[in-house]
Amino acid sequence: MINWKIRFKNPVFIGQLLLSFIIPILGYFGITAQDITTWASLFSLLIDAFSNPYVVLLVIISVWNAVNDPTTRGIQDSNLARQYEFLKK
Secondary structure (H helix, E strand, C coil): CCCHHHHCCCHHHHHHHHHHHHHHHHHHHCCCHHHCCCHHHHHHHHHHHHCCHHHHHHHHHHHHHHHCCCCCCCCCCCHHHHHCCCCCC
16 A cells, blocks of 8 residues: 555655656657647647557556655555655654
8 A cells, every 4th residue: 555645745756756757758759848849749749658558668667666665565655654644854
C-alpha cells in the first residue's frame, strides 16, 4: 500500500511524476519543451505518444521508477511511511 496522500503533498514527488511522463515523450520524438509552442502541438504530441506502444512502455517504466520505493519489497511504502499524516521534516 502506498501513502498517496502524503506523496502528493510533496512537491518533489509531484515534479518527479510529471517529469516521468514528459521526458520519455520528448526524448523519443527528439524535441524539447521549447518546441511546443501551441496547444495544438501539445495535443498532437500526446496523441502521437499514446498511439505508440513503445512510448507508452517508456512512460510506464518511468512512472514505475518514480513511484517505487527501492527500500521496500514490491510497490509499497514502509509501515512507518504508511502511518505519516504530515510530511517528515
